[in-house]
Amino acid sequence: MSFVPAPHPPEFRQRAIDLARSKVKPIGEIAKDLSISESCLRNWLSQADADDGNSSSTRLSSDEKRELTELRKKTRRLEVENEILKRAAAYFARENVLPK
Known part of the structure; x- marks a missing residue:
């Protein structure tokens, strides 16, 4: 049986995105401090950019x-x-x- 972690609350995601956008620390370090993977944080950032209309990618x-x-x-x-x-x-x- 595989373990699927519970999704992080929206407030946690938003705080992580805000920290990453502030550029006070590298993304990898922020992710490590928050006990999430760097790829997870980068995905959240990418989705937030798409939601804000700031993305040049084709992400919905x-x-x-x-x-x-x-x-x-x-x-x-x-x-x-x-x-x-x-x-x-x-x-x-x-x-x-x-x-x-």
Whole structure:
């Protein structure tokens, strides 16, 4: 069984981002002080930049990620509904063609 750590609270993430942006210490040192990996802190910084609109990368903002997730769920639901309607139409079309 693998262990998945609980996500850090938003306040902790924001404080870590603020510390990294202040550049009082190197990112690696800040990450070590906070007992997180440097790559974790860099990901948080990158996501914060995307959320703030300061990123030149193609990373989606958190709002865009949530919207994309919702749109994908809606698309799946609509595809299922569409398939049900196709089957119902085929059923009723067969019923109208066959002699009674």
